[in-house]
Amino acid sequence: MSGGRVVLVVEDDPVLGPALVQRLRLEGFRPRLATTGAEALREAAGLRPDAVLSDIRLPDMSGEEVFRRLLAEVGALPAFFMTAFGEVAQAIRLVRAGAQDYLTKPVDVDRLMAALRDALATASPTGGAPASELGVSPAMRAVEATLRKAARVDVPVVLTGETGVGKEVAARFLHAASPRAAHPFVAVNCAAIPRELAESTLFGHERGAFTGAVARGTGLAERAGEGTLLLDEIAELPAELQPKLLRLVQERRFLPVGAAAERPFAARIVCATHADLAERVRAGAFREDLLFRLNVISVTIPPLRRRQEDLEPLARRFVAEAAARFGLGPRRLTPAALASLADHDWPGNVRELRNRIERGVALAEGEDVGPGDLFPELSLDREDGPVPPSGTTLDAALGEAMRAAILDALRLSGGSRAGAAQRLGISRTTLWKRMRELGIGQEC
Known part of the structure; x- marks a missing residue:
């Protein structure tokens, strides 16, 4: 039951807006219509709505701007966006930012009402959706709280956790929450760099520094500028590069290959690894002094199997993203599909979830994605x-x-x-x- 929950409808179409309001009343909701973004923000400040239905394109601002300002001023709440097909990319950005879902026009109102009831049934007791961008589970809320605190201070951060848990996602969140958000975010997988090119890749090189260096090369430390440099799989950094990274962290300077003078380093360093760095130190594979310099703030991302509350929101987000990327209309997970996801142990964590969702969306015959699409081995x-x-x-x-x-x-x-x-x-x-x-x- 809707229980008289307040729903803010933001729609300037003179037919669709009133029609949605009428249907919401019939469903037992208390709707309020706004025809501009500014009006919606004023209404939200006074109403504190339980959910929002909004068009992407409004006369004075975009639905995306309305949503982001609502997050800042009112807090998170279930939000659904109505969009023309050509605006799906913008709708996907909203889903990634925390919106519940999007629907392409013409809107399937029956489906919208069902999705709205489901969202409100699982929302927090105060009526709003959990205010977490990384996840709704207590574990991920704690991770987000730590990252927000870390974003305020300019010190290195080490992100640990199993392969596929979303360490780069957490690093990007940290960057976006920091004063460096307007500057570049540069990521490199230390395990994927050819050993002979590792120093040049990280620090750059001068023309003629080695065979094949026909022009000056800009390294990742320089490309990061005043932004964030993510060193993924830091435990795999070659031993000969570790003292040079130590100098980069400690002195905030680096020397490109073949250069005569050092250059300043202005970015923040974030490291990620699934390995036990302390164990690597004991084994002699990682410098202890480098670990001390890097491990100022350590954040562990828990595996997906230990945060089941995040499973369904992540799955729904990945469905929306995959459908848009494949050029399809909206897709939905059936109750049986959601049950099959809950039964799985997720050894590959969030990465495996995304892969299975993408396969399921690609294989599904219609709008519904079933368990056989996600797990063909159990079809x-x-x-x-x-x-x-x-x-x-x-x-x-x-x-x-x-x-x-x-x-x-x-x-x-x-x-x-x-x-x-x-x-x-x-x-x-x-x-x-x-x-x-x-x-x-x-x-x-």
């Missing part, structure tokens, strides 16, 4: 699997398909539950739970 459309009899319920069919998939994985793994879980892309705990629910025991 109901198994050519060699049993065909459910006519009249079988969806739950029963899904149970039979899961049973067949588990038995098949166990057979291929020689009865090993660990091997079967790996084949199915789930944890052993999840496999054990499913086997118990489906009564799989002696037959495997």
Whole structure:
């Protein structure tokens, strides 16, 4: 039930705006219509709405500007944007910034009402959506709070966490929240730089400094300017470069290859790694003095399996981004798809989630993205699997398909539950739970 929640409609179309207001009243909401961005901001300041429905293009400002000012002045809340197809890129930026979703015109009002009810049902008790850009889970809210504090002071930051958790996303957030936001953000993966080019890549070189150096090369330290330099996989930095990085951090100066004089370094350094740097120091692979200089503020990004609250918001955001990038209309995850995401253990973390969502959006036949699109290995459309009899319920069919998939994985793994879980892309705990629910025991 809507419970009389206040919804601010920002729409200058003389037909669509009143029509939305009328439908919202019929649904039990308390709508308020604004036809300009300025009017919307005034209304929001007094109303404190529970949700916002806004056009992207308004007479006096963009819907994007309205949304960002609402975030600053009112706080986060569920926001839906209505857009023409040519404005989808702007709508994607809004979803990345925290908007709930976007819909292309002509708007499917039934779908909009359902999405609005779902958003309000999962919003915070005060009516607004959780005010976190990195995630809604307590763990990621704590990470965001730490990064916002770190953004105010100009010291190095080390981001740690498993592969794929979103360390670069956190680094970009730190940069955007800092006074350096208007300057470049430059990222380099230390593990991907050819060893013989590492020094030149990082610090640049003069013409003739080595064979093939036919022109002066600008290094990443210089390209970063007064912005942020992210050194990803810092644990893989070659040993011969570590003392030079130490000087960069300590003296704020660097020497390009073949240069006669040092140059000043003005950027902030952020490092990221999935490795244990202290263990690398003990093994003699990483300088202890460099670790001390870099590790002023350390932030650990938790794995996705430990922050289930972030799973659905991230998935919905990735669906919107993928649909726009592929030139498709809006797509949505079915309840069964969301359940399948919740069952997965996510060994690849957020990166794996994004990849599965992109594959699902690409493979889906229509607007709905189902579990078989996300996890083809568990698809109901198994050519060699049993065909459910006519009249079988969806739950029963899904149970039979899961049973067949588990038995098949166990057979291929020689009865090993660990091997079967790996084949199915789930944890052993999840496999054990499913086997118990489906009564799989002696037959495997």
